[in-house]
Amino acid sequence: MAGIAASIDEFRSTGAQHDLHTIELAVPDTQGHLRGKRVPAARYFASVHETGANVADAMFVFDMQNDLPENEFVNMDTGYLDCHLVPDNTTGRVLTHRPGYGLVFAHVINEHGDPHPLAPRSVLAAQIERCRAAGLEPVVATELEFYLCNPDWSPVQDHIQYSSLTDGFELEPVLYDMRTALLGAGIEVESSNAEYGPGQVEINAGPADAMTTADNTVLFKSIVKQIARQHGLRATFMPKPWAEQSGSGMHVHTSLTSGAVNAFADSADGEPNELMLHWLGGLLEHASALTLLGAPTSNGPKRIRPYTFAPTHINWGLDNRTVLARCIAEQGSAANRIEFRSAGADANPYLLIAGILAAGADGIERDLDPGVLCEGDMYTNPGDKTPLPTDLAGAVAAFSGSALAGQLGDTFSRSYVSIAEAEVALAAENNPEVDDVNDWERARFIEHC
Numbered sequence: 001m002a003g004i005a006a007s008i009d010e011f012r013s014t015g016a017q018h019d020l021h022t023i024e025l026a027v028p029d030t031q032g033h034l035r036g037k038r039v040p041a042a043r044y045f046a047s048v049h050e051t052g053a054n055v056a057d058a059m060f061v062f063d064m065q066n067d068l069p070e071n072e073f074v075n076m077d078t079g080y081l082d083c084h085l086v087p088d089n090t091t092g093r094v095l096t097h098r099p100g101y102g103l104v105f106a107h108v109i110n111e112h113g114d115p116h117p118l119a120p121r122s123v124l125a126a127q128i129e130r131c132r133a134a135g136l137e138p139v140v141a142t143e144l145e146f147y148l149c150n151p152d153w154s155p156v157q158d159h160i161q162y163s164s165l166t167d168g169f170e171l172e173p174v175l176y177d178m179r180t181a182l183l184g185a186g187i188e189v190e191s192s193n194a195e196y197g198p199g200q201v202e203i204n205a206g207p208a209d210a211m212t213t214a215d216n217t218v219l220f221k222s223i224v225k226q227i228a229r230q231h232g233l234r235a236t237f238m239p240k241p242w243a244e245q246s247g248s249g250m251h252v253h254t255s256l257t258s259g260a261v262n263a264f265a266d267s268a269d270g271e272p273n274e275l276m277l278h279w280l281g282g283l284l285e286h287a288s289a290l291t292l293l294g295a296p297t298s299n300g301p302k303r304i305r306p307y308t309f310a311p312t313h314i315n316w317g318l319d320n321r322t323v324l325a326r327c328i329a330e331q332g333s334a335a336n337r338i339e340f341r342s343a344g345a346d347a348n349p350y351l352l353i354a355g356i357l358a359a360g361a362d363g364i365e366r367d368l369d370p371g372v373l374c375e376g377d378m379y380t381n382p383g384d385k386t387p388l389p390t391d392l393a394g395a396v397a398a399f400s401g402s403a404l405a406g407q408l409g410d411t412f413s414r415s416y417v418s419i420a421e422a423e424v425a426l427a428a429e430n431n432p433e434v435d436d437v438n439d440w441e442r443a444r445f446i447e448h449c
Contacts, residue, residue: 004090004091005089007089010092011089011092014094015045015094015102018094018096018099018100023045023102024095024104025037025048025053025085025087026219027085027106027121028218028348028350029059030059030060030348030415031063032120032351034218034219035059037055037085048087049087052084052106053106054083055082055083055085056083057081060116060119060415061418061419063423064449069419070418070422072414073411074118074415083116085108086109087104092104093185094184097185098226107121108121120350120351120354123354124214124351124353127357127358127408128209128210128211130357135258136256136257136258136263137258138209138256138353138357139209139254139255139256139257140207140209140214140252140253140254141253142205142216142250142251142252143205143250144221145201145202145345146202146248146345147199147236147241148200149234149235149236151233153234155198155245156233158198160198162193162194162195162196164194167194171199171201174227174228174231178203178224178228181227182203182223185223187205190204191203192204196246197245200246203224205217214353217250217349234447236248237346237449238299238442239297239303240299240303240344243435246309249303249309249341249342250347251339251343253340254279254340254357255337256275261334262334263276264329267331269331272329273329276329276338278364278366279363280325280360280363281363281370282359282360282361282363282366283325283338283340284314284325284368284371285359285368286355286404287324287325287359288399289355289402289403290342290399291395291399292392292396292398292416293347293351293352293399294342294347294355295342295347295392296416297346298391298392298424299437299445300344303344304388310341311342311378312379313378313385313388314385314386314387314388315382316370316371317374317375317378318375322377324340324342325340326341340356351408355404358408362403392420392423395420396421399416405417426444427441
């Protein structure tokens with residue numbers, strides 16, 4: 001497998017070996033959709049790898065259907081300016097499922113030559129640097145669930161067989177091609193399994209630094225969708241396509257390294273060390289505000305219901321899948337980490353990871369205490385723990401003007417809220433039932449998430 005290039009010279013050499021004819025210069029928009037330019041490979045390696053390319057900044061205010069809600073920063077008066085894509089050539093990789101194509105992620109700068117404040121990669125980069133300034137390197141992994149569907153968007157199965165190695169084997173050819181394509185694009189695949197919904201699948205990718213994981217996650221979603229179509233099927237990361245079925249989540253695992261060693265490793269069995277507790281304290285402090293980053297549409301918060309394996313309250317525990325923050329804290333383990341479990345599969349991974357890093361860093365900077373460990377069924381006995389927002393309006397209210405919003409940047413946060421507020425208005429008009437998933441909602445999100 002080609003993997004990810006370490007330099008432009010390595011990417012050029014790999015491109016020649018794989019007969020690349022087209023390079024995709026890619027950037028995630030605010031919804032986590034990959035956009036950019038396709039460039040002839042010869043032109044890319046001759047000049048574009050240095051000069052970059054331009055694209056309209058409208059992509060940072062698109063909603064899920066590419067409509068343009070009213071926005072104070074990007075609008076007709078500003079002229080929908082060009083922004084400049086600066087190739088990050090250390091992200092270059094071959095797309096083995098599409099012979100002849102390679103892809104490079106890009107940084108985005110605005111008309112003043114500064115990191116674009118609305119670009120998700122810029123938002124994440126700022127929080128990575130915040131952690132590094134404290135001598136800590138975030139290590140992140142994501143777990144994504146999705147539904148495999150027929151061309152009419154009905155699930156490919158009508159029953160559930162969680163993690164079965166017998167049932168649904170007819171789906172293995174498409175899942176094998178997904179795993180192979182992800183590996184070919186330099187994404188470490190750990191495993192795949194049938195999930196707790198008819199036709200629902202989870203594929204787990206290995207950990208990496210925060211930016212690489214965010215890049216890999218958006219590319220993961222793109223590749224899964226493309227492979228499904230190659231097999232005459234469809235894949236959706238819509239968080240709750242059917243009200244009566246399991247939702248699809250994006251679980252985010254974080255740890256910190258210091259001197260290339262897991263800084264959570266010296267936790268005692270069942271007792272997170274001090275650094276881990278403060279990081280955890282930050283996640284819980286900002287959990288309500290983080291809900292908007294993890295559930296940015298009217299559909300996403302519909303996962304946040306009792307007995308759905310999505311958390312409903314702000315709490316933490318050890319190996320307990322009814323809590324918001326699940327902690328792996330074993331004596332001397334390099335795998336010690338915190339799993340943040342509330343986000344839907346449609347979340348923009350750059351923004352969600354940026355929010356988690358900001359929250360965790362704040363917890364360390366302020367020595368925040370996460371409170372007592374929770375045990376048992378936290379759906380039945382949440383005690384005095386604060387409930388998470390259960391609709392988009394509540395998530396917007398929790399994020400807007402919050403300390404977390406300020407840490408992610410005023411311009412970004414105000415723009416992001418304006419997109420979400422437009423979604424709130426659309427949902428109120430077209431699907432006012434907060435527990436229902438109707439045809440309007442599926443038509444709006446199932447293909448585009």
